[in-house]
Amino acid sequence: MHDGIRRFVVIWAAQLLSIIGSSLTGFVLGVWVYQRNGSATEFVLIMLCAVLPEVLLSPLAGSLADRWDRRRMLMVADAGAAAVTGALALLLVLGSPEVWHVYVITVAGAVFGTFHMAAYHAMMPLIMPQRHLGRANGLMQVADSVKIAAPLLAGTLLVTVGVTGVVVIDLVTFLVTRVVMFAVRLPREVTRPGAAAAPEPLRGDLLFGWRHLRARRGLFQLVVVLAAYNLFFGMSGVLVQPLILSFGSAAVLGALMFAGGAGVFAGGLVLSAWGGPRRRVRGVAVFVALGGALLALHSLAPSPWLIAVVAPAFLFTLPFVQGTGMTVLQVKTDPAALGRVLSTVRALTQTATVLTYLAAGPLADRVFEPMLAPGGALSGTLGAVIGTGEGRGIAAIFLITGLCLVLLAPLAYLQPRLRKVESELPDAEDVHAPAEPAAGRGEAGPGTDVAHVAQGDSDAALSRP
Known part of the structure; x- marks a missing residue:
């Protein structure tokens, strides 16, 4: 090994x-x-x-x-x-x-x-x-x-x-x-x-990750997709327990939460054995769309058996979206900048999570639950499809967020910079790879960092229409 x-x-x-x-x-x-x-x-x-x-x-x-x-x-x-x-x-x-x-x-x-x-x-x-x-x-x-x-x-x-x-x-x-x-x-x-390089002043360094991503449009668009995914998935994640408790007992909730965890666990194990799709960005888009469809299926009926099937299936896709997206960011980021760039990514994606926490409860309690109560504004339209009564407003949120993910996938893949990010941006240096001989460095010269030269070429390519 x-x-x-x-x-x-x-x-x-x-x-x-x-x-x-x-x-x-x-x-x-x-x-x-x-x-x-x-x-x-x-x-x-x-x-x-x-x-x-x-x-x-x-x-x-x-x-x-x-x-x-x-x-x-x-x-x-x-x-x-x-x-x-x-x-x-x-x-x-x-x-x-x-x-x-x-x-x-x-x-x-x-x-x-x-x-x-x-x-x-x-x-x-x-x-x-x-x-x-x-x-x-x-x-x-x-x-x-x-x-x-x-x-x-x-x-x-x-x-x-x-x-x-x-x-x-x-x-x-x-x-x-x-x-x-x-x-x-x-x-x-x-x-x-990055110990050999003199660090930037701390004040300017705090925005390094943001500037780094903004200068690489494909990577920035990938982070936007991951943040949107967190927002829509998180909205349902916060409300899944109230949804289950609207038609099931606490024991049913515990069993279904365990089943959901098993779905994530299985997805992570499969990804660790497989390594993920060869074309990673396309793989992220496919699993976002698949996950969105499974999330929307949560809304069809107030049934623990339905949730027992679709919840683990949806959560099985989660590692392929987040893990594969993270692999793209890691491969395209210089090792000395990983801390700043990945922390900026986490700040942006977790901001979406905070918005979810703030919005999920009011949307469920004050908007969709009353609208899908018997006689509510949506009881004769959407209620005819997913039902009315306790928990059906939460089910409507699952339907809407799932459809938003289904729509997000093609919109993301249609962005040319994101779709081509794996070919347009050079891979960062692999610290495990053997060092290149000086003769193989071309015009960069023995004292030049090849990774930085390649990154500069990449930035020039990104600036072209």
């Missing part, structure tokens, strides 16, 4: 364990707040506290990931997150914490998590040989299945070991991750690929 592949798998497995612990803690804290006050608004506020720091701090985190040693940055971020979790454990031991304590802890954990993700996502593509990046992103997407399926395991642990026990498990996973990151040896070109 290639050393890079071995390192990737070891680090990925340790990080997956940490994600499991953090997902369990996040879920039980939400349950604790909801059980204490019965407020859906406070429950949603926890989700916003977990996402907003990433939107606001990702550019700074990405800049630091390209300036500092990425492994050390990851380990420091993990230590900070562990300290936050330890503070939560102490509050639980000393007495019942207040709700505002949970908000502060969630924000603090999300801040450290933002810096962790910036270092992690900048480093991991360089550990794996470039030809295997599609498979690597398949494994990275497997983590999403853990987040979706966490409620089932967390519910069991909540009954057996309580909130304090779940937090202790989370602390143990932090310890394991830190030991693994300390033990695995990583080459300098992975942890500090």
Whole structure:
């Protein structure tokens, strides 16, 4: 086995364990707040506290990931997150914490998590040989299945070991991750690929990722597609639990959430074994359209059997959209700029997620649910197709967002810069590839960075009509 592949798998497995612990803690804290006050608004506020720091701090985190040693940055971020979790454990031991304590802890954990993700996502593509990046992103997407399926395991642990026990498990996973990151040896070109170059002033560096993407129209359009995908998919993702509870019990909800997680897990495994389509942009468009059709099918009937089929099928497509799109961005981005560029991508796509959190509830409760109630404005038209009554307004949102994804796919593929981005933009340097002999560098000369020369040619090509 290639050393890079071995390192990737070891680090990925340790990080997956940490994600499991953090997902369990996040879920039980939400349950604790909801059980204490019965407020859906406070429950949603926890989700916003977990996402907003990433939107606001990702550019700074990405800049630091390209300036500092990425492994050390990851380990420091993990230590900070562990300290936050330890503070939560102490509050639980000393007495019942207040709700505002949970908000502060969630924000603090999300801040450290933002810096962790910036270092992690900048480093991991360089550990794996470039030809295997599609498979690597398949494994990275497997983590999403853990987040979706966490409620089932967390519910069991909540009954057996309580909130304090779940937090202790989370602390143990932090310890394991830190030991693994300390033990695995990583080459300098992975942890500090741009150390030889003088960094830009920090203030200007914060906008580097934005300027980089804007100068490469095809990559920018790909990020817009991924953000739109997050917006439409996220709208339904936030509302899937209320949809299921409108016709099923809590036990049915748990079983269907687990089935959905299994769909993501299977999709990630298939992507990791296959590596993804050869023509990646076309593959993203195909899976966006397929996923949109499956999302729209959620609306056909208030049936757990329908959801049991279409939800895992839809979530199976998710890794192929997000993982394949991420592979294109990684392949086309210089290793020294991965932190800034990928953090900007995360900020943009997570902004769409925040908009989803803010809009989903009001759209369901104040617009579509009343319109699809018996005698509502849409009861005789759309209601004749998907039914009327409790949950049918949410089903209408599934139908609309699914159709929007079906429409998004061809609109994206019709953009020439996006469709041709894989051929117009040169691939970034593969840190695992053997160095080219000086004679093979043509007119660039022995002291010139070939990747930067190729990138300049690419920018000139993009400026032509």
